[in-house]
Amino acid sequence: MEVIIKQTYPEMSQVAAQLVVDVLNAKPNAVLGMATGSTPLGLYQELVRLHKNEGLDFSQVTTFNLDEYVGLPVDHPQSYHHFMRENFFKHVNIPPQNVYIPSGTTSNYHAFCQWFEKRIEDCGGIDLQILGIGSDGHIAFNEPTSSLSSRTRLKTLAKPTIDDNARFFERREDVPVYAITMGVGTILDARKLILLASGNAKATAVAQTVEGPITSMVTASAIQLHRDAKVIIDDEAATELRMRDYYEFIYQAQPGAPTT
Ligand code: PGA
Numbered sequence: 543m544e545v546i547i548k549q550t551y552p553e554m555s556q557v558a559a560q561l562v563v564d565v566l567n568a569k570p571n572a573v574l575g576m577a578t579g580s581t582p583l584g585l586y587q588e589l590v591r592l593h594k595n596e597g598l599d600f601s602q603v604t605t606f607n608l609d610e611y612v613g614l615p616v617d618h619p620q621s622y623h624h625f626m627r628e629n630f631f632k633h634v635n636i637p638p639q640n641v642y643i644p645s646g647t648t649s650n651y652h653a654f655c656q657w658f659e660k661r662i663e664d665c666g667g668i669d670l671q672i673l674g675i676g677s678d679g680h681i682a683f684n685e686p687t688s689s690l691s692s693r694t695r696l697k698t699l700a701k702p703t704i705d706d707n708a709r710f711f712e713r714r715e716d717v718p719v720y721a722i723t724m725g726v727g728t729i730l731d732a733r734k735l736i737l738l739a740s741g742n743a744k745a746t747a748v749a750q751t752v753e754g755p756i757t758s759m760v761t762a763s764a765i766q767l768h769r770d771a772k773v774i775i776d777d778e779a780a781t782e783l784r785m786r787d788y789y790e791f792i793y794q795a796q797p798g799a800p801t802t
Contacts, residue, residue: 543765544772545752545789547780551740554776555584558672558736561772562589563598565670565734571602573662575671575729576630577682578607578622581738582672583629590633600636604665606658607643608673608682608729612696612720614646620710621646644694644722651722655694659728671732675739678702679747679760683723690756690764692725726764735771737762739779748775749782 548554562585565572576582592598607622616623623643631641642661648654662668673681678700684692685700699707699719708714729735739748751762752773758764765771780786 546772546774546793547790549777551584551776554774555588558585558738558774559588561736569669572669573604573665575668575732576605576607577672577674578625579674581674581740586630593634600634603636604640605636606662606668609721609723610644610646611718612646612722613718646722651696658694668732670734671729673735673737675737675744675747675762676703677706677743677747679750679762681729681762683721684726684761686759688726688758688761690758691727693728694724697721697723726761730764730768735765735768737765737773739775742778744779745782748779753784
């Protein structure tokens, strides 16, 4: 795992955007795994800027989103369909038929989850998966005690997640209790992972993810098993890391490191 600590949120968003650009330069028809939440907004804004000003092309890209609330129609202002449309898809040139987001309104969740997994496979697998992290250490909506080999399925949201997400809803009771989410196993199958975190509220979860034991109590810690995972964080999210100096040394020393 590589840990990249940047002083500010805009700087970490730019590092993340550059990694997406690198993947698209190497493979213009890449399959990207998308995340919602406040954290990737800076990354999406930078990608939109690169698309508009520097011709970054998404015309062959396919995307799969991590999760969606159960029960929210696609045009609900808090649905992840709505979030993705407003914050990213409507500003870039990804063909609408290449966009896959779990359905929060299907009449058959079990069949939908199986179909979603199959679509990822049929599209060749996810090349780069973008991840946020919950204050309880979740990735996607894989709440504590989720199986580390889980696949796309329904999950019940944990109380800290409902509390965190209540800020987006008029009343706490309006936050959906269930979500449809890629599993930890689905996420680990992606070829590259980038996990983004910003702010003090994420510092404990970040330290547990990077330096703690691999445990289903912190599902993000499963990324320790991945061969190509980068954790990109700002200064505040890095405050509880014990090995911070080491990560910064590695990042700074990179240009001089042997490449063969
Ligand atoms: P946030 O959510 O980016 O809004 O903090 C992250 C998450 O819960 O995965």
